[in-house]
Amino acid sequence: MKFETVRPVHSLSVRRASRGLTLLELLMAIFIFMVGIMGVLMALPTGTNAASWVIFQDAAIHLSQSKFAEFRRDRVDPSVDLADGSGYMNGIGTTASGKPAGKQEPLKGNGWRDFAHTNPTDTYYHFDDITRYEWKVDQSVLKSVGAGAAGAPAGHLAPQFGGGNALDLYSVTIVVHMKGTTREFRYTQYMLKYE
Amino acid sequence: MRKSRGFTILEMMVVVTIALVIMTIIISVFQVSTRTVKSVERKLAVYEAARNILDIVHAQVMMAVVNERSEQFSIKSLNYTNTPGFPVKVANPDVTARYGRTLRREADALQYGVLNAGCSIWRDWRPDLPGSYVHAVGYIGMYHTHPGAYKASIRSTLAYPKRDDYDGSGYIMTGVWNVPRPVGELREEMLNDVTQIELMNVLTSTNHESWEAWENNGMWGPQVTPYDPIHHFFAPGNEPKYTIPIYGDIGRKNQARMSGIKLMDLDFAYWDEQEKTFKDPPDNSVIYFAPAPKAIRATITVCDTERRSTVTLSRVIHLHIGANPATSSWIKSDDGDYAVPLPSNQIKNVLTLEPTLTEIN
Numbered sequence: 085m086k087f088e089t090v091r092p093v094h095s096l097s098v099r100r101a102s103r104g105l106t107l108l109e110l111l112m113a114i115f116i117f118m119v120g121i122m123g124v125l126m127a128l129p130t131g132t133n134a135a136s137w138v139i140f141q142d143a144a145i146h147l148s149q150s151k152f153a154e155f156r157r158d159r160v161d162p163s164v165d166l167a168d169g170s171g172y173m174n175g176i177g178t179t180a181s182g183k184p185a186g187k188q189e190p191l192k193g194n195g196w197r198d199f200a201h202t203n204p205t206d207t208y209y210h211f212d213d214i215t216r217y218e219w220k221v222d223q224s225v226l227k228s229v230g231a232g233a234a235g236a237p238a239g240h241l242a243p244q245f246g247g248g249n250a251l252d253l254y255s256v257t258i259v260v261h262m263k264g265t266t267r268e269f270r271y272t273q274y275m276l277k278y279e
Numbered sequence: 280m281r282k283s284r285g286f287t288i289l290e291m292m293v294v295v296t297i298a299l300v301i302m303t304i305i306i307s308v309f310q311v312s313t314r315t316v317k318s319v320e321r322k323l324a325v326y327e328a329a330r331n332i333l334d335i336v337h338a339q340v341m342m343a344v345v346n347e348r349s350e351q352f353s354i355k356s357l358n359y360t361n362t363p364g365f366p367v368k369v370a371n372p373d374v375t376a377r378y379g380r381t382l383r384r385e386a387d388a389l390q391y392g393v394l395n396a397g398c399s400i401w402r403d404w405r406p407d408l409p410g411s412y413v414h415a416v417g418y419i420g421m422y423h424t425h426p427g428a429y430k431a432s433i434r435s436t437l438a439y440p441k442r443d444d445y446d447g448s449g450y451i452m453t454g455v456w457n458v459p460r461p462v463g464e465l466r467e468e469m470l471n472d473v474t475q476i477e478l479m480n481v482l483t484s485t486n487h488e489s490w491e492a493w494e495n496n497g498m499w500g501p502q503v504t505p506y507d508p509i510h511h512f513f514a515p516g517n518e519p520k521y522t523i524p525i526y527g528d529i530g531r532k533n534q535a536r537m538s539g540i541k542l543m544d545l546d547f548a549y550w551d552e553q554e555k556t557f558k559d560p561p562d563n564s565v566i567y568f569a570p571a572p573k574a575i576r577a578t579i580t581v582c583d584t585e586r587r588s589t590v591t592l593s594r595v596i597h598l599h600i601g602a603n604p605a606t607s608s609w610i611k612s613d614d615g616d617y618a619v620p621l622p623s624n625q626i627k628n629v630l631t632l633e634p635t636l637t638e639i640n
Contacts, residue, residue, distance in 0.1 A: 104285045110294050114301065121305050128312040135319045142326040143592070146333060150576075150595035157550060157574040157597045177555055184552050184604070204375040205556045210578055212379070212591050 137267070144260035144269035147199060147217060150207070151258050152273050158185035159278035162254035163228060166221050173221070183278075196220050196261055215263075222257040222270070229253045229274060252277035321588040328540045328581045329592045332478055335415040336577050337596055339433050339480060342414075343391035345571065345600050350513035351430070352571035352600070354547045355388040355629050356560040357438045357636060361470045365586045366543070377559075378544045379580045379591040384473060385546040388434035389575075390518040393482070397425035416480045426486040430512070432519040435545040437476045438636060439521055440465035462521065463638030470639070474541040474586055481519045485512060515567035516619030520633055543589065544580035553606035557595075563630050566610060569623035573601040 105113075155166065164180045165172040168191060172179050175187040186207075189197040196218035200206035208214045229251065257272040286294075345352060361384050363369060371381040378385060396410030405411040408425060416433075432439075442451060442459040450468075453460050469475045511517055548557040549572040557576040560566045578593035603609060603624070611625045621627055630637055 107286075107290050107293065110290075111297070114294075114298060118301055118305075125305075125308055125312055128316055132316055132319045135316075135323045139319075139323055139326050142330050145330065146592050146594045149337070150593070153574055153595040153597035157595070157601075186550075186555050205554075207557055207576065207595065208593070209375075210378055210591055211593050 140262050140267055141269055143211075143213070143217060144271070147208075147211075147219065147260050148258040148269070148271035151219060152256070152271075152275075154186055154188075154207075155256070155275065156278075159183050160185070160275075161252075161277045162226065162256050162275045163252075163277070166226060166254075166256060168221070168223055191220075192218070217260055218263060219258060219260050222259050225255060225257050225272075227255055229255050318588070321583045321585070322590070324583050325581050325588050325590040326592075328583075329579060329590050332540060332542060332579055332581065333577060333592065333594045335478070336433060336579075337594060338415045339393075339431070340389065340391070340575070340577075340596050340598070342393045343431075343571070343598065343600055344394055344428070345392060345569075346513050348513075349569035349571070349600075349623070351390055351392060351515055351518055351567060352569075352598075353390045353515065353518060353565055353567040354549060354560055354575070355390075355434075355438070355565045356547075356562060357386045357388070357435075357629065358562055359384050359386060359437055359466070359470055361473050365473065366582065366589050378546065378578060379589050384437060384470070384476070385544040385578070385580075386435035386437035386476070387545050387547045388432055388438055389547050390430065390432045391571075392513055393429050393431050394427065395429055395482075396427070397484070414480065414482065416478065426484040428485050429482040430485075430517075430519050431483075432481045434479055434481070435476060435542065436479050437466060437469050439479065439481075440469070441477075441479060442522055461638065461640075462635060463640050467639045473543045474582060474584070476542050477540065478542050478545065481522055483519045511620050514620030515623060516621040516632070521635070541582045541584065541586075542579060543582055544578065544591065546578040548576045548578070549605050550574040550576075551606060551610075552604035553608075558605070561626060563628060563636075564626045565629040565632065566626055567621060567623045568603050568605070570603045571598050571601040572603045572605045574598060 155162070158165075158172070158179060160166060160172060160179055161181065164170060167173065170180060172185055173188050173191070175190055177185055177187045179185050187200075189200050191197055197220055198218055199208040199211070199214050201208045201211065201214045203209065254275050254277070255272060256275050257270055260269045260271070261267065343352060360382050363382060366380050367382060369382075371383075373381075377383060393414075394410065395412060395414075396405075396408050398405055398411060398413075404413045410427075411425075440451075440462045442462065442465075451459050451465065546559065548559045549566070549568070550556075551558045552573065557574075574595055574597050576593050576595050578591065580589055580591040582589045609624050611622075613626050613628060614622070616622065617627070617631060621632075
């Protein structure tokens, strides 16, 4: 039996000899590598930025809910007491109808209000990073909701006490702002006038 | 074929130098970035935990109801000193530092009534039972009979350590059946490691269905006939205190913890309408309000699992049942009368009422 030696089609001997990289090629490789690394590094602040947004939103939720709780505690009439020029919003300690109330923080020149935090007895004294936040009631959307049911047609007995009365229901939006940024958090609730 | 020649020593030195400079810059930038990301992520975690706790406290308190005598809405103000180390190594000289980076740990408790008709045997909502619903935290712990209401207490486990192993918390027990470790020991462990402190809610039913046992019919059954509420069930002094350790099956199931969230401080302050400020009851005191104050402020501190970051946040909560101006003309100082039912709107020494609250060891 006769065996033949089979020659590979592509033998090592026909491969072109390697010649190594030139300095220019190596510098280009380093440059490309550096661009890649820079890309990764630039992605990190994006994540940090998103996280700080969430932290701001977390804080703003507590703060705006607290402000709504203050308004309800003080039995405010939203249409009167939550207007920027009202006595209540300027810290006189009563509502327009004379009910005892807490003192809201004064309006600053920039249109925002700080959260009270100067004295240990201030409501927000122990709230971490409170100096970074300020708030306002959005006056442009402070409005009554619905005008009440229309007057009952003649001969109808309902509504029993007549229609066309205002519901005294108001849409109130509190805006919390992070100082030195454009970040704002808007929180809206409906509020009834307290009788 | 061109002959391969490789790098010269000079070329190699240039390349290595450039590569080293670039890597040094990149590593330092990367380290700073990583530290920043880690720090923000830790902060994010504690803010998220704080929001969860305050949402739960808010939701629970909004369920509060009172009877025709405005019973019961009470705040117990307690604090302890934790072992130096975390969150600070030495006592904070700032006397106004009540929370967070101080050794003073606030461990308050808030008591109130809730309406609920009971639950299924799995302690969840019974859709076929009108008036049944799930609490954000806290087992209703009642299913043989169905009550109209419960007494609730939302509290720090530092003040009232959990005393059962229903959830497999073996460290609570001595190893002897039905015998938990003394509360002082459990409290001391928390003061040595503040990450063990948790939020707990306890619910006690008006039916007094107090315990159950495995019966011959192969079912758990009540062993004491449920009875009507005791006289002055909601009255000041009859609020839930330490829970009954494993006793049948019910005492251990009517309490639940927000496990996994590290609650270092839990504080409740009430709104004083005259002074226009939130006021903490004096240290180690209890005030039974009637009616409830118009608002309370819940302040908490939480820390991350690695004990490297803390956050202190607060939330004002308006009470629908609140009408108490809580001024100095309403809230009186202690008159020394400690007969139950205790007087409302009077500062009482909670350590006189419950001396075990100070036990350590």
